[in-house]
Amino acid sequence: MKNNVIEFKKKKADGKENGFHQKKLIGIDLPFDYEEVVSITGPEYVRNLHRDGIAVLPNEELKKNFADILLRAIEKPTFTKVSGVQIAENYYHHIGHSWVQPLQDGWVRIGIDDFTSKVFGPADPINLPPVGSFLMQGEMGWVLNRNDNEAPMQSPVSGIVFAVNDRIKEQPEITHDDPYGEGWLFLLNPVSLKIDMKALYLGKKCFRWIENEIQNLLKFLGPKSERLAATGGDLIDDIFGQFPEMDWDRLVETFLRTKENR
Template identity: 45%
Template sequence: MNATKKRKPVSPKKRVVCFNILEDRCIWMKAGVINYRICDNAFDCNACAFNKAIRQAMKIDPMVDSQTVAPTWVAHLVERYDGANRPCRHALTGRIAAPKTCPYNYECYHCAFDQMLDEVDLAADLGTPVCREVSGFKIADDYYYHMGHGWARFEHGGRVRIGLDDFAARVFGDLNSIDLPPLGAGVLQDRVGWTFGRADYRAAVLSPVSGTVLAVNHPAREHPQLVNEDPYGSGWLFIVEPELPKRNLKRLFFGKESVQWIDQESRKLLGLMGPSYESLAATGGTAVRDIFGNVDELEWDTLVTQFLHTQRNP
């Protein structure tokens, strides 16, 4: 009698969830080439495996259809939409909510509006997202979280905005210095990406993703209290351009995973605080803004190694 082999469970494919996008249908679908597909790469077509596959299926020469000429889907968009009603590709992909027509035949490199959007995305604060409370700490919807308590928000085109999560902001309390990587610097996932300080204490934070730094938040660097007051909004820290966005997902928490992880981290924190604080787990109250400054039992070095997974005085 042959023993039945057990199938290994198949892990669901990870999808890059793009923040604040109203439309998530693939641009090839919008061009009428395929019937249905949801974009799973934050509209970063250059790093999209599906885009590569469909180009191969259509026998598109990558040396000809390169960034120096219009992408092939442009021809399909031009054919599908007439000149008077030709929608801007940023409206098609949900990057902008307002209807807008394209006056440049989808030759975006001629368009000042296209360039303006990139500049705005790099510098602008997109507002505080919808948050939920887990064990007294806030987590933002559609944000990814790293074990070292950095967050990553994937934005249109695959760019990633990075910051410190509410848990770390509350645990380490009133920060008075933040050192961010310079423009053009490379950061690596699971390696030190930036540091912060409080009085004579210092701590390093692991980068949640790998990529090249495109912009830094100067107001947050000059006024670190923004990180404490609004870690998911005006307290963001820097933006990177990742080479392959999906590669970063395996090491990040998202959705239900984030909720479970923060709950575990909260319980670990209560254990460090001592028996007199363990009863707080059932109260459901919001954690104070400066836990380190209010709980004498906590040691800075222990908090750094336990939650940031780094060492003091980097």
């Protein structure tokens, strides 16, 4: 760590010469230890530690910028419709029917897709992961509830939960009404985004996948799917509500690729 301290002091001096405020931008070279970094910067300056080092901001500066991050996150995307299912363009979709929106500064926003909204209908309470929890791609990240049924959903990427959408706690129905906008679930600080994205769908690949999922759903419904004829083949809203006799557990396992915890 001695070499890092020397490098840190050198950067402070260089920063003064170049007009930078050393309390606003600090370069940290590898290797480093969390406690050693805090002893230099003070805990109020540490936002996050990555293996590649980071430029850290004062906590008050982060708070000031956080509202802007949220505002950028909830901007309305453009959509493409596939058999009545809206797909947000430039969002990455996971096979478990959640989506990922890359944001500025490396954060990502997570939510459920329109296919889930149409198939499972409006949720009752949604069990969101607590802030600070670590989620692994492909493992259970949150749970949709409807009546006495549960639908665990997979996290589309790995990372640490940074903030949750508090509105979901009071108004879980907004995930159904506006799944890509106000109904987002949480913000995540990903740890292996480039790798995780290789398993996600985007663009035409996503359109083909959703079309295939719709065909699988029609097979799942069997003769009941005839009731979709009036819509021209587009999915009706709240399919489970229209066909409450459907096997919920099998629906969850087939399309969300998880199993309900009993």
